[in-house]
Every structure is written in C-alpha cells, then in structure tokens.
Amino acid sequence: MTSIPSPSDGSLAGLRALVTGGASGIGLATAHALLARGAHVACLDLEPAGAPEPLIGIRCDVSDDDGVPAAVADAAERLGGVDILINNAGIGAQGTVEDGELDQWRTVFDVNLLGMVRVTRAALPWLRRSTAAAVVNTCSIAATAGLPRRALYSASKGAVLSLTLAMAADHAPEGIRVNCVNPGTVDTPWVQRLLAAAADPAAEHEALRRRQPIGRLVSAEEVAAAIVYLASPAAGATTGTALAVDGGMQGLRLPPPAR
Known part of the structure; x- marks a missing residue:
C-alpha cells in the first residue's frame, strides 16, 4: 500500500501516475506538473519520444484492444504500481451531424470514449491496491455547451462526462475517486493545427479568443x-465532479463590448 501524503501540502511524493496522451499538449503539461510534485510518471502515447526523461515514455494506441493491457502492465511494472490514472488521450473532429463518414464517428468514439474504458479496465487491478487511487478524465466544455460544427466531438465528450459520473459511483466503495476536467479552447498543438488550416487563421483565432470571457485561450x-x-x-473528498477550466465560457454571460 502507498502511504497518503498530507492532504494540506499538495505533495504527490512517491505516488505512481500514468498519463495517456502524455507526450504533448495537456498530457505533457500534466506529466510535468505531476513530476514537479514528486510523482513518478509514465506517459502512454503514440509518439512517446515527446516525453523526456525522467518521464517514462511507452508507446500505446488506446484504440488497440491487445496493446492497451500490455502497455499499462509495462507502465505499472516500471513504476512499481499505479496510484493515479489520467485518461487524457483523444482526437478532435469538426462538422455538423451531417458531415463525415460514419466510420469517422466510430473512430472518434473508439479513441475518446472506448480508449478510456480500455485503459481504466487495465489499470483497475493496480488502482485497487493503492490507498490514494484517483482517476481524472480529460473531458471538454463541448460536453456541456453547444458549440457550432463540433457535433461528433461534443457527442464523444458528453459520453466521457457520463462515464466519469458512472465510474465515480461504481468505484467509490473501493476508495477510487473519479473526476474530470472540462477545458475550454486550449492553446495546444492540435488547436494550432486547426488555426493553420482555417481560411483566415487570424480571424479564427480572434473568434476563439472572444468566446471565452477571460479574453484569451x-x-x-x-x-x-x-x-x-x-x-x-x-x-x-472530491469525486464525481466535472471541473471547468474554460475561461468562464460555460457559466458567464458578459455584455457585448461598448461601441
């Protein structure tokens, strides 16, 4: 059993964390933040070379039924167990409900939703042995706010939100906490690629900036x-919670700027 650090000091000293999609963007930032607080961290990613030492990079495709258990077992062996699981790997999609082939819908759900199912199933035996077990899923503001041209992505993240609540209920008796974060538009490589592909990248960036009340990504x-x-x-004492990190996008309605 892993001893629990004092709840007041924010320390994660000695805890073992697994981060999917941990070699770039939010996942890499999370891996570094965990490391800075004393955790030992393994990053499961399609391109694990993006996770520098002392992070442990392990190649993993979260849509691979056979590969996921093997990658999680490898991480658990190298870490000496798993106390924290960050289900962060995911892919984006644009368009209305009429856009895209149904195979694209299946692919996005296979990664964004079933990827979390696969990784969590594989990690649960180790989480059950921990006295500080926690799962955090990366959801999205798209789960709770209607965004234009995000039908598929929003549907997948809405499923993640519901899955988070159900997992929290299922595993609370085992001492495993399950929560999610709902980011707004985050300045990540994926968003930068979307902007680069836009007809007017500057105008698109301005639109994304303005829709968040804090006025930035x-x-x-x-x-x-x-x-x-x-x-x-x-x-x-926190489980079954969705924490919005969205610049006020979900809850605030600011007046339009004066002309």
Missing part, C-alpha cells in the same frame, strides 16, 4: 493544474 498548464489537484490527496 486557456493554457495547457492551467488545465494541468486542475488535473493534478483532482488527482491529489488534497482532493480526497
């Missing part, structure tokens, strides 16, 4: 800080 480090809080013993 969210940083990966800000999302990582929320994830690490939910994963830490400092949040020991």
